Amino acid sequence: MKMTDKPSIADQTAIGRYRWTICALIFFATTIHYMDRQMLGLLAPLLQKDIGWDQVQYAQTVMVFTVAYAAGLAIFGRIADRVSTRLVYGGRMVAWSLAAMFHALATTVPGFAAVRGLLGFSEAANFPVAIRTTAIWFPKKERALATGLWNMGATVGGIVAPAFVPIAAVMWGWRTTFVAGGAVGFVWLAAWLLLLYRPPAQHPSVSKQELDYFNSDRSESAERSVSWLSALRYRETWAFILGKLLTDPVWWFYLFWLPK
Numbered sequence: 001m002k003m004t005d006k007p008s009i010a011d012q013t014a015i016g017r018y019r020w021t022i023c024a025l026i027f028f029a030t031t032i033h034y035m036d037r038q039m040l041g042l043l044a045p046l047l048q049k050d051i052g053w054d055q056v057q058y059a060q061t062v063m064v065f066t067v068a069y070a071a072g073l074a075i076f077g078r079i080a081d082r083v084s085t086r087l088v089y090g091g092r093m094v095a096w097s098l099a100a101m102f103h104a105l106a107t108t109v110p111g112f113a114a115v116r117g118l119l120g121f122s123e124a125a126n127f128p129v130a131i132r133t134t135a136i137w138f139p140k141k142e143r144a145l146a147t148g149l150w151n152m153g154a155t156v157g158g159i160v161a162p163a164f165v166p167i168a169a170v171m172w173g174w175r176t177t178f179v180a181g182g183a184v185g186f187v188w189l190a191a192w193l194l195l196l197y198r199p200p201a202q203h204p205s206v207s208k209q210e211l212d213y214f215n216s217d218r219s220e221s222a223e224r225s226v227s228w229l230s231a232l233r234y235r236e237t238w239a240f241i242l243g244k245l246l247t248d249p250v251w252w253f254y255l256f257w258l259p260k
Contacts, residue, residue, distance in 0.1 A: 016210030018203065019137045019146075025196060026130045026150035028188055029093065033126045034157025035165075036100045036119065036181050040065075041259035042165045046174045053109045061113040062256045065120035072124025080125070080132040089129045090193045095122035097185030104175035137200060140217045162259065 040047075044058065053061070080088050099119035106112035130150060138146045168177040200206050200214055231237050 015213045016205075016207040018205045018210060019142075019200075019214070021196060021205075022133065022137045023146045023150050025188070025192060026133060027153045027156075029089070029192075030126060030130065030150055030153025031157040031160065032093075032153075032185050032188060033096070033123055034154045035161045035184070036096065037123060038158060038161040038255060038259065039100070039103075039165055039178065039181055040116065041256045042162060043169055043174045043177065044260040046169060047112070050174070051106070051109055051112055053112075057109045058260075061109065061116055062252075064113045064117040066252065068117040068120035069124045072121040073128065076125035077128035077132075080129045084199075085129060085133050085136060086193070086197050086199070088125065089133065089197075090189055092122050092125035092129065093185050093189045093192070096125075097182040097189070100182030100185070101179045102182075103178040137214060139214055 040062070047053070048058070076088070076092070096119055099115055099122055102115040102118070103112065106115055131147065134143050134146050134150070165177060165181075168180060172180070198204075200211055
C-alpha cells in the first residue's frame, strides 16, 4: 500500500487505530465543554430568582463570558503550538471545571459574572488545542474526518444538557448542578493525563506502522510562518470572517437566550 492511498480495513488493522481513541477523548471534552456552557441559559430562571439579576444584568453576564472567550481564543492557539498538548489540554480542563464549580459559590451578579468570565476564558482552549491534537495524531488525509467526528461533541452536549440539567436542578438545586457539571471534567482529566494520552512517539499503544502513518504526508510541503496581515490578502479569509460574522451572533443568541 502506498502511504498516499486511502488504507483498506485490513490495512487499518495492520497500521493500528489508537488515533481514534484520541479522537474519542477530544469528542468527550467538546461535549463537556458545551454542557458547561449551556448550563447558564438552562438554569437562568432559578438563578434570576436567587441571584436577583434583571434582563440587562443577565445580558451583561453573557457579554463577560463571550469577551473572555474571544480573548482566550486569541491566546491558547499560540500556547498550544509551543507547549505540550497534553499539559495545555489537561490544564485548561482543570481551569474550566473549577470555574464551572465556582458558580455554586456566587451570591451576587458581579461575582457570578466573574466566574462566568473565568469559564469562558478557560473554555476557549478547547477548539485550538483539539485542532492541534488532531494535526499531531492524524495525517492530512484524515484530519477533516477526525475534526468532524470530535466536533459532533458540540451537538451532543447541546442535546444532553437540556435533557439532564433541569432534572438535576430540580432534584439537587442549581448550585449542586454546577458542581456536578464541573466534576465531570475531572473524570475526563483522569483518562487524559493518567490513562490514555501520551505523545505518539512515546505511546506504548502506538505501533511503528501507525506512527509512520501519522507522518506519511508531513513532508509534502515545508512549513512556513504566515503573518496575520498577509492572511488578510486572501479572499478566502474574508469569506470565512463574513460567514462567522453572520452566523455566530445567531448561534450565541440561541445558546444563551432560547433555553431561558
